Amino acid sequence: MHLHKYEKIWLLFGGGVLVLFILILSVNSFAMGMMPPSHMEMIDPTKVDQTPPFDNPGLRQVGDNEYELVMTAFIFGYAPNEIEIPAGAKVTFKVTSKDVVHGFAIPGTNVNMMITPGYISTLTHTFSDPGEYLILCNEYCGIGHQVMATRIVVKGKEGEKS
Amino acid sequence: MSRNVPQFKEKTGSNASLKGTLASVLLVGAFIVVSWFGIFFLFLSRS
Numbered sequence: 001m002h003l004h005k006y007e008k009i010w011l012l013f014g015g016g017v018l019v020l021f022i023l024i025l026s027v028n029s030f031a032m033g034m035m036p037p038s039h040m041e042m043i044d045p046t047k048v049d050q051t052p053p054f055d056n057p058g059l060r061q062v063g064d065n066e067y068e069l070v071m072t073a074f075i076f077g078y079a080p081n082e083i084e085i086p087a088g089a090k091v092t093f094k095v096t097s098k099d100v101v102h103g104f105a106i107p108g109t110n111v112n113m114m115i116t117p118g119y120i121s122t123l124t125h126t127f128s129d130p131g132e133y134l135i136l137c138n139e140y141c142g143i144g145h146q147v148m149a150t151r152i153v154v155k156g157k158e159g160e161k162s
Numbered sequence: 163m164s165r166n167v168p169q170f171k172e173k174t175g176s177n178a179s180l181k182g183t184l185a186s187v188l189l190v191g192a193f194i195v196v197s198w199f200g201i202f203f204l205f206l207s208r209s
Contacts, residue, residue, distance in 0.1 A: 006181070006184040010187040010191070013187075017191060109208050110209055
């Protein structure tokens, strides 16, 4: 099979770019832990209100400016509502659904995950900048889907970064 | 097919110019690479 010189060039280029992309993503996921929010943790979706820690959703401090935020998603809201944390806080979200598939997204950040009944979704994010962030449901869940949202307020001095 | 169909054989060996194809492939490739790294760095900046 005869390959033209130009064909060799673009095959090398295309193949090389693919290898580069896969290498970067592999380093990210295996060496730096950038993985999807599911750790295959399961829960009985009919018993969410009785299963710890979702029987008592809320913010818990687990370290120096480190928090665990246990939340439930349901038709059509989240519990808890209106969360406040200090700037620079590292928050681990642990979310499950009490009924149907919901979304959990904070626009402008990398927080974006599907909340599937029967599973617990976990994701960690550091809120460096103070302000008000919207937690939005971005997975159609019914007639009130468009109003399903809550807020997370990051308190801190303006311009102060930790 | 038992009938003989007139065969057209085009010599495509060294006569065909692949310069335009190379340019187009590299252009599409550049677009892919630039957009990939653009979104990748956006992702990193939001961490």
